[in-house]
Amino acid sequence: MKELILILDFGGQYTQLIARRVRECHVYSEVIPWNTPLQEILDRHPSGIILSGGPSSVHDEGAPRIDPAIYDAGIPILGICYGMQLTALLLGGQVERAREREYGRITVRMKDRAGLMEGLTESSACWMSHTWQVTECPPGFHATAETEHCPIAAMENREKRVYGVQFHPEVTHTAEGKILLLNFLFEICRCPGDWNMKAYAEAAVQQIQDAVGSEGTVLLALSGGVDSSVAAALIYRAIGSRLTCVFVDHGLLRKGESDQVCHVFSHLFPVRFIRADAADRFFADLKGVTDPEEKRHIIGRDFIEVFREEARSLGKMDYFAQGTIYPDVIESGQGSNAAVIKSHHNVGGLPKELGFTELIEPLRMLFKDEVRALGETLGLPHELVWRQPFPGPGLAVRIIGEVTPEKTAIVRESDAVFREEIAAAGLDSQISQYFAVLTNLRSVGVMGDERTYDYTVALRAVTTDDFMTADWARLPYDLIERVSARIVNEVPHVSRVVLDVTTKPPASIEWE
Numbered sequence: 083m084k085e086l087i088l089i090l091d092f093g094g095q096y097t098q099l100i101a102r103r104v105r106e107c108h109v110y111s112e113v114i115p116w117n118t119p120l121q122e123i124l125d126r127h128p129s130g131i132i133l134s135g136g137p138s139s140v141h142d143e144g145a146p147r148i149d150p151a152i153y154d155a156g157i158p159i160l161g162i163c164y165g166m167q168l169t170a171l172l173l174g175g176q177v178e179r180a181r182e183r184e185y186g187r188i189t190v191r192m193k194d195r196a197g198l199m200e201g202l203t204e205s206s207a208c209w210m211s212h213t214w215q216v217t218e219c220p221p222g223f224h225a226t227a228e229t230e231h232c233p234i235a236a237m238e239n240r241e242k243r244v245y246g247v248q249f250h251p252e253v254t255h256t257a258e259g260k261i262l263l264l265n266f267l268f269e270i271c272r273c274p275g276d277w278n279m280k281a282y283a284e285a286a287v288q289q290i291q292d293a294v295g296s297e298g299t300v301l302l303a304l305s306g307g308v309d310s311s312v313a314a315a316l317i318y319r320a321i322g323s324r325l326t327c328v329f330v331d332h333g334l335l336r337k338g339e340s341d342q343v344c345h346v347f348s349h350l351f352p353v354r355f356i357r358a359d360a361a362d363r364f365f366a367d368l369k370g371v372t373d374p375e376e377k378r379h380i381i382g383r384d385f386i387e388v389f390r391e392e393a394r395s396l397g398k399m400d401y402f403a404q405g406t407i408y409p410d411v412i413e414s415g416q417g418s419n420a421a422v423i424k425s426h427h428n429v430g431g432l433p434k435e436l437g438f439t440e441l442i443e444p445l446r447m448l449f450k451d452e453v454r455a456l457g458e459t460l461g462l463p464h465e466l467v468w469r470q471p472f473p474g475p476g477l478a479v480r481i482i483g484e485v486t487p488e489k490t491a492i493v494r495e496s497d498a499v500f501r502e503e504i505a506a507a508g509l510d511s512q513i514s515q516y517f518a519v520l521t522n523l524r525s526v527g528v529m530g531d532e533r534t535y536d537y538t539v540a541l542r543a544v545t546t547d548d549f550m551t552a553d554w555a556r557l558p559y560d561l562i563e564r565v566s567a568r569i570v571n572e573v574p575h576v577s578r579v580v581l582d583v584t585t586k587p588p589a590s591i592e593w594e
């Protein structure tokens with residue numbers, strides 16, 4: 083990798099966001115734990131280092147500290163919030179509890195608009211969230227920005243190329259944060275800005291080829307979701323038909339999905355593809371089960387069993403591949419591990435029982451939107467790459483009560499109508515997730531001149547950035563009308579359609 087920004091993570095809630103913002107500027111970045119040994123950092127020859135925010139006070143006992151020699155390594159450093167305060171403390175400045183805690187959008191006055199602040203307006207709205215602040219700059223530094231209650235809202239030592247900002251340039255509420263980051267990356271760190279998915283794909287293909295060798299074989303569990311599909315396409319590019327994909331079809335996928343996966347991996351990426359048609363087994367095991375957790379448990383167990391049976395019948399494979407992505411890596415605290423290959427330790431025992439010792443995770447350094455961009459670069463179909471999230475247990479968690487093939491057909495058809503109409507209205511990229519749910523409620527209706535006693539389908543559509551919280555999407559009335567009319571007319575056994583208007587929390591996105 084020619085350019086690299088390392089982000090030392092002090093536990094701030096926006097650390098991942100910093101990495102994403104940097105990559106959006108076409109500069110490769112990685113998040114590493116704050117206590118990574120200095121030599122390890124230097125050995126990676128970063129173009130720049132960003133010190134993240136964090137929940138501690140620099141004066142707390144046991145608060146994260148770094149080796150001050152980092153400031154003498156000649157590498158540009160930008161400290162954000164905690165990162166700025168730590169820089170001040172370690173280099174001889176003062177950090178004290180703020181008299182007025184600043185939280186939210188605060189007007190910051192830029193006092194020195196050269197260097198890091200070049201191009202920012204004099205008064206700029208910035209996102210702040212701090213209880214402590216720098217009250218005295220270290221020797222060699224001067225204050226470059228201030229707020230009403232924080233006289234040193236930014237500081238710098240231009241000669242040493244060490245900078246600190248009390249506000250958060252990475253959040254979108256900081257109106258001109260992107261300009262500041264661009265200044266740091268391109269003017270100060272002199273990054274070329276050539277990180278893109280084509281370059282990533284080339285490097286990853288090479289890494290996979292080096293690791294697997296000219297004869298090695300790889301087994302991948304393909305779920306049909308975005309991550310495992312992109313991983314398959316990438317590994318296929320590296321080793322061709324030495325990749326075998328096992329696709330367990332549990333009969334609980336959306337309309338057309340199973341066939342699409344088969345088509346893509348038989349024609350576009352002709353891997354050795356095994357489709358295990360296991361719907362009967364899943365439905366048999368789900369018979370009579372109504373508890374949501376029990377359903378999930380049964381589906382998870384069956385999935386592993388079917389996969390294991392298929393894998394056994396294939397004979398020995400050298401590597402096991404999966405589509406782990408960067409947020410999982412960061413959240414599991416594994417920090418930096420740039421290689422796509424590593425010894426397994428987080429796959430719930432599956433490869434161990436199959437006798438694998440090595441995992442290939444070619445997406446483990448990518449965010450979701452980058453995985454999608456990579457998928458497009460590799461030539462995967464647009465609909466597959468931009469697929470909305472879909473839970474592993476599939477439609478089973480969208481059927482309240484017992485799961486049967488008949489009920490699955492009802493929810494699948496209703497969902498297809500909803501998806502079609504959302505796409506026709508051009509709203510698919512604006513709504514984060516939308517689907518139909520088959521409630522266990524039957525009600526009286528009238529169709530033709532006949533009394534009916536049929537099911538109620540609920541429509542769920544949400545907008546969200548991170549799926550941790552969500553708002554219900556304000557769908558146009560005429561769209562809801564069309565969907566409702568089509569579902570009751572076209573899908574047998576549905577006589578009523580309702581709309582879920584609950585936020586998360588308190589409701590979850592899925593109904594089970």
Ligand code: XMP
Pocket residue numbers: 471472473474475515549586589590591592593594
């Ligand atoms: P909830 O329902 O918890 O969903 O608000 C949040 C997001 O996670 C998805 N989800 C799952 N994804 N396996 C998955 O891979 C699961 O068991 C699962 N359950 C929920 C859900 O679709 C939403 O995007």
